[in-house]
Amino acid sequence: MKGRILLIEDDHILAESLSKFLQIHGYDVSVASSYDEGALKTFDEKFDLYLIDVNLGDGDGIELLKALRDVDDDTPTIFISALKDISTITRGFNAGAEDYIKKPFDPEELLVRIESRLKKQKSKTLQYGDIIYKDGRFFKNGEEIILGDVQRDILLKLLENKGKVVPKESLYNLMINPSPTGLRVILNKIKKKTGINIKSVRGLGYVID
Structure with a gap:
């Protein structure tokens, strides 16, 4: 197993396809379909990386990451979002994200970004x-x-x-x-x-x- 990923995405079709794609490439993927479910999973389990949609049906993914960082959760995070304005992207990075990928995206590109991020995480001293x-x-x-x-x-x-x-x-x-x-x-x-x-x-x- 290459790593454990928590995918927080309220688009069920996208979440299912991404989960299957990442599992094929050796990742253990847990899916949460809402802000609240995602927050609970971060407290209950340990993950190597978070993939968080910015626009969740019951909350703001960026605010979720800010809350996690406030309790010293430093899990690497990549935002996925249809929002492409610079203010939202800036908010995402200021909240503590390591990367931000805009929808629609090629799953292969996301895979490259995930592997690069986890490689950097493992190389820390x-x-x-x-x-x-x-x-x-x-x-x-x-x-x-x-x-x-x-x-x-x-x-x-x-x-x-x-x-x-x-x-x-x-x-x-x-x-x-x-x-x-x-x-x-x-x-x-x-x-x-x-x-x-x-x-x-x-x-x-x-x-x-």
Whole structure:
């Protein structure tokens, strides 16, 4: 799987065709047909990228992204819209979008933009003490730390929110079979492999200081 995409689009025909197209090209696509449904899905699940229509039947897609950015959701976002005026495009980028594609568009062009955006996301670099995250992998003193996909995703989530408590529900969303015991096992493995002190905040979640 290349990545998880949330498509928020109230045109059911377009949403269905785009979803099938992206699935054929290796993406796991979840579809929301309204502002409210899209907002709920962003809180319930973890995605690698959002595709949001600007004009939703029950709200403004740009306002939705602003609300997500206000709660520190930095998921890369591409707006899709029939609105082509510069003021709307400017609003979209000012809200925190990484890209904006105008309807009608060639699905192949959208695919190129998605792949480019996710490639940039994976190439970002983070450092915590002697631990470095680069190109989707973790290193310690120059040697790669071998982590499973879920372990890597959870550690990255914690480091991206360094100093903040990450709710355990957010970590469950990264697991295949989420459970309190399973999460504790994964966190203990990460601690042993990295030496990073991951603290439990009772009743809330976990934090790396």
